[in-house]
Amino acid sequence: MMPTRSSSASYWIGFGVVLALLAIAPLVLPEFWRRFVTEILIWGLLAMSLDILIGYTGMVSFGHSAFFGLGMYGAAAALLMVRPPNLWLAALYGLVGAGVLAVFVAYFATRLRDIYFSITTLVFSQIFYVIIFTWTEVTGGENGLNFRQPPFAIPGMVSISFTPVTLHWFVLGVVTLSYLILRRMTQSPFGKVLQSIRENEVRTRAIGYHIERYKIVAVMLSGLFAGLAGVLYALQNKFAAPDFVFFVVSGEVVIFNVIGGMGTLVGPVAGAAFFFLLREGFSRFFTEYYLIPVGIIFILMVIFVPQGLLGFLKRRLNP
Amino acid sequence: MAIPFDLLLIQIVNGIVSGMILALVASGLTLIFGIMDVVNFAHGELFMLGAYVGTTVMVATGNFWLALVVASLTIALLGAVIQMTTLRPLLGRDPLTTILATFGISLVLQNWALYKFGPVARKIQEPFTGHFTLFYLEYPWYRIVIALLSAAIIGALWLFMKYGKYGIWIRATTQDRVMAQAMGIPVPLVHTLVFAIGAAMAAASGVLFGPLVGVNHAMGLDLILKAFIVVVVGGMGNLGGSVLASIFISMLEAFASIWVSPAQAVIVSFVVLILTLLFRPTGLFVPTPK
Numbered sequence: 001m002m003p004t005r006s007s008s009a010s011y012w013i014g015f016g017v018v019l020a021l022l023a024i025a026p027l028v029l030p031e032f033w034r035r036f037v038t039e040i041l042i043w044g045l046l047a048m049s050l051d052i053l054i055g056y057t058g059m060v061s062f063g064h065s066a067f068f069g070l071g072m073y074g075a076a077a078a079l080l081m082v083r084p085p086n087l088w089l090a091a092l093y094g095l096v097g098a099g100v101l102a103v104f105v106a107y108f109a110t111r112l113r114d115i116y117f118s119i120t121t122l123v124f125s126q127i128f129y130v131i132i133f134t135w136t137e138v139t140g141g142e143n144g145l146n147f148r149q150p151p152f153a154i155p156g157m158v159s160i161s162f163t164p165v166t167l168h169w170f171v172l173g174v175v176t177l178s179y180l181i182l183r184r185m186t187q188s189p190f191g192k193v194l195q196s197i198r199e200n201e202v203r204t205r206a207i208g209y210h211i212e213r214y215k216i217v218a219v220m221l222s223g224l225f226a227g228l229a230g231v232l233y234a235l236q237n238k239f240a241a242p243d244f245v246f247f248v249v250s251g252e253v254v255i256f257n258v259i260g261g262m263g264t265l266v267g268p269v270a271g272a273a274f275f276f277l278l279r280e281g282f283s284r285f286f287t288e289y290y291l292i293p294v295g296i297i298f299i300l301m302v303i304f305v306p307q308g309l310l311g312f313l314k315r316r317l318n319p
Numbered sequence: 320m321a322i323p324f325d326l327l328l329i330q331i332v333n334g335i336v337s338g339m340i341l342a343l344v345a346s347g348l349t350l351i352f353g354i355m356d357v358v359n360f361a362h363g364e365l366f367m368l369g370a371y372v373g374t375t376v377m378v379a380t381g382n383f384w385l386a387l388v389v390a391s392l393t394i395a396l397l398g399a400v401i402q403m404t405t406l407r408p409l410l411g412r413d414p415l416t417t418i419l420a421t422f423g424i425s426l427v428l429q430n431w432a433l434y435k436f437g438p439v440a441r442k443i444q445e446p447f448t449g450h451f452t453l454f455y456l457e458y459p460w461y462r463i464v465i466a467l468l469s470a471a472i473i474g475a476l477w478l479f480m481k482y483g484k485y486g487i488w489i490r491a492t493t494q495d496r497v498m499a500q501a502m503g504i505p506v507p508l509v510h511t512l513v514f515a516i517g518a519a520m521a522a523a524s525g526v527l528f529g530p531l532v533g534v535n536h537a538m539g540l541d542l543i544l545k546a547f548i549v550v551v552v553g554g555m556g557n558l559g560g561s562v563l564a565s566i567f568i569s570m571l572e573a574f575a576s577i578w579v580s581p582a583q584a585v586i587v588s589f590v591v592l593i594l595t596l597l598f599r600p601t602g603l604f605v606p607t608p609k
Contacts, residue, residue, distance in 0.1 A: 060415050108593055112600065115358050115555075118418060119547050120596060126544055127589045134582050247544075251422050258419055289434040295427035302420045303408050 011316060019176060026168040038168045040276055042232045044269030045175045047256035048182060049225035054254070055263030056186055057218045058198030059113075062250050063105065063121030066128045067223040069245030070097040071230025073132065076145040076240040085150035091231050098227020099220065101128070106219035110212055113201070122247055129245040144241030147234075162235075171232050175269075178225055183265055185221070186318065194218055255298055261308025264317045270310050325454040326577055334570030336462045339469035342565035343524035344542060345549040346473055346558055347517030353556025354493045354513045356414045357406060360421040362521055362546065363539025364428035369394045369522025370534040371432060374441045383446035387526045391519040398518025402511045410510075425539070432536040440533030443526065465527045472523060473562060476516070480558070489513055493556070545585075548592045554602020563604045567591075 022041070026034045046068055053059045074097030075090040082089055109120040132139045139145065152170065153159035162170065185191050193214050196204045205211050234240055243249075252275070253268075260271020278297065282290040307314070344366055351359050369390045376386035405420050447464075450457040480486035491499040492509045500506045525534075532538065549568055553560030568588045575584035595603055 060418065062418075108597065112596060115414060115418065116551065116596070116600070118415070119358070119551055120593075123544070123548065123589050123592055127586055130582060130585055130589075134580065248540075251426075254419065254422070289430050291426045291430040292434065295423045295430070299405055299420055299423035299427070302416055302423065303405065306412070306416065 007316060019172075022172055023169065026165045031164075034164060034168060036276065036280075038164075038171050038236060040269070040273045041168075041171050041175045042229055042236065043253070043256065043272040043276070045178055045232065046226050046229035047253050047260070047268030047272050048175075048179065048265050049222045049229065050253050051257055051262060051265055051268045052182060052186075052194075052218055052222040052225075054257050055265075055267075056191065056198060057194045057215065058201075059110075059215065059218070060118045060254065061109075061121040061219070061222070062118045062247060062254065063109075063123075063125030064222075064226050064253050065245050065247060065249035066105070066121075066125035067098045067102055067226035068230040068233070068249065068253075069125075069128065069132065069240075069242075070101045071095065071227030072234045072240040072244060073097065073139060073145070073230075074227070075231040075234040076147055079147040079150060079234075080145065085148060087150040087152060087235070090150060090235070091228070094231035094234070095224055095227050098230065099224050102220045102223025102227075103216075105223070106216040110215040110219060122250065125245065125247050125250055129242060129247070132245055133242045139242070140240075142242060144239055144243075146239045149235060149238055167236060171236070174228065174232060178228060179265060182221075182225065186265070190214070190217070257308075258306075259298065259301055259308055261310035261314065264308075264310050264314050266317060267308050267310035267313075271308065274309060323577070327574070329454065329456060329458075330573040330577060331570060332458070332462075334573035335566055336466045337573070338566035338569035339466040339473075340524050340528050341542070341545055341549055341569055342473060342562040343469045343520055343527070345546045345553070345561040345565050346476065347520035348546050349550045349553070349556055349558060349561045350476075350513055351517040352550065353558075354489060355406070355410075355417075355510050357417040357421065357514075358414070358547075359514075359517065360418060360543070361401070361424040361428060362421075362517070363541075363543030364425045364432070365394050365398060365518045365521040365539075366525040366528075366542055367432060367534070367536060367539035368397070368428060369525030370443070370529045370538065371436055371441075371525075372522065373526035373529055374443050374534050377443055383444070383526075386443075387523060390522045390526045394522030394525075395515040395519035399511050399515040401518075402514035406514070407507060407510070410507075425543075429536055429539065436536065438536070440535040442533055443529035445530035461530065465531075468527060469524065472520065473558075476520070477558065485509075485512065545588065548588050552592055552595045552603055554604060557602055557604065560602050560604035564602075567603075 022037065025037050029037065046064065050061060050064050053061050071094035074094035078090040078093035079085045105121060105124045109117055109124065112120055133141060135141070149162055151159050151161040152166065160166070186195070193204065193209055197211050197214060201211060233244070256271035256275055257268045258271070259274055260269065261267030275294065278294050279290050282293045286293060301308070305311070310317070344362065348359055348362050351357055372390040372393050373386040376389045377383060380386070401424060405424060406417060409416050409420055445459070445461045447461060449460040451460060452458070480490060488499070488504045488509050489512070491502070491504055492506055496506055545568070549561055549564045552568065553562070553564030568591060571587050571591060572584045575587040
């Protein structure tokens with residue numbers, strides 16, 4: 001179906017408005033909410049990367065915390081070992097770490113389908129959790145690693161240290177760019193094959209596509225962007241901790257996708273925002289037990305609103 | 320390094336004991352999966368809540384066996400309610416939605432337990448404290464009793480499935496849901512019954528396991544991962560395979576923990592899982608599919 005000119009125009013207008021709002025957000029919001037928006041963007045990127053698998057290829061990964069964590073620890077390694085700390089090197093280390101892990105996981109996990117794929121990714125992420133948790137000399141074990149934030153530097157031009165506002169813009173830039181790349185990818189022939197695997201794997205194979213290769217590349221791509229989210233999170237919080245590799249984090253990211261609307265890319269970001277807003281709202285009354293009402297809302301949404309908050313926009317967002 | 324034979328023998332006994340506990344949890348999980356295509360993420364939480372109900376009854380009455388029965392029945396009821404309210408509406412949808420729903424349930428139950436019982440671990444007093452000498456160790460009789468009791472419960476389940484009227488209904492529903500319905504079997508009721516049985520088994524193992532480790536709100540997390548591994552290694556929906564796989568994996572971990580810390584020994588079972596998936600994706604303990 002070719003997009004009509006007017007729907008495409010309204011899409012870009014909507015895109016511009018949301019982007020502008022997010023760009024001015026740190027200038028008008030108080031400290032707490034500014035940080036809140038930045039965090040949502042980072043978690044949103046992680047959720048978006050998972051959407052490539054859940055929403056577009058039909059594979060539910062329960063192990064995305066591993067890629068996120070590897071991005072985080074990769075960035076930590078670069079920032080702790082290389083002097084002076086370099087932002088781009090941190091990103092590179094994080095992406096290489098997450099990418100290598102993604103190839104490894106993809107090679108094994110993509111041989112399996114449905115629930116078996118989910119369980120395999122879950123188990124892989126737990127392997128890395130155990131390794132990170134117990135290898136105290138290298139990873140800092142339970143305490144994790146602390147480091148300093150690197151400055152934003154373009155070699156030979158500028159080198160300025162991040163303020164919370166510029167960090168927000170940096171994160172926004174990376175997330176927006178990732179969104180555009182992923183969106184372009186889902187519209188490419190490659191993305192169409194992934195969606196065809198989601199709709200009917202047997203038929204896609206019968207047509208002659210080598211679906212294993214497509215799946216491996218999908219997991220790799222997804223893992224890379226998850227790693228990028230990990231790098232951003234490390235930059236913002238200046239630490240890497242094993243808690244973020246634990247599979248509960250993977251589960252939360254799946255929740256973002258389901259709440260926000262799978263197969264829309266922006267839906268998961270909205271899902272992350274909704275989840276964190278619920279958490280803020282409920283933790284006023286339920287303190288640390290906020291997951292009780294949030295969990296109930298989640299179950300109700302799985303049963304009654306399976307397409308998610310932005311599911312009604314699915315057509316518009318995927319021309 | 321010389322292999323310490325006495326240590327190996329002790330670890331064999333340990334492996335069998337923890338394997339039987341694991342088998343009790345995993346057979347409930349695999350039963351639920353086999354009949355409903357539901358991967359029950361909340362199974363570990365049913366195990367944990369069973370242990371909590373057990374401690375509560377123990378504190379009130381002091382009778383371990385009463386605690387075991389009450390916990391099983393309470394959690395069976397809870398399981399039935401969960402199945403009717405959240406899983407029944409999802410029947411016929413993508414099986415993945417049931418993973419999401421049960422994951423939500425597990426979050427709710429786990430945090431509810433934290434809220435209700437607090438973060439401090441509780442202890443269930445073991446019903447007897449006798450020991451016998453195993454090499455240089457004073458080995459508690461209670462552990463042997465757990466293994467036997469677990470085996471008895473699993474054996475009872477097997478007999479029920481093989482000869483009981485409702486067991487035959489369950490097996491018929493597993494084989495062909497539509498045909499079973501056509502023959503007059505109340506399929507929705509069978510689903511609820513199976514979920515309740517699985518929940519009761521999880522609760523029973525929670526109470527049995529309680530005296531060995533502290534009862535806390537996160538005790539289900541570790542176990543559910545192991546149970547998943549066992550269910551995949553044993554072959555999804557295969558009761559006998561799950562029991563064998565539980566013992567196999569627990570023994571491997573017990574051996575590995577002679578040389579590395581128990582936290583790292585878990586990796587052994589992960590590796591077994593990966594190798595199984597690569598070479599025998601239908602499970603280790605089933606005939607090779609033709």
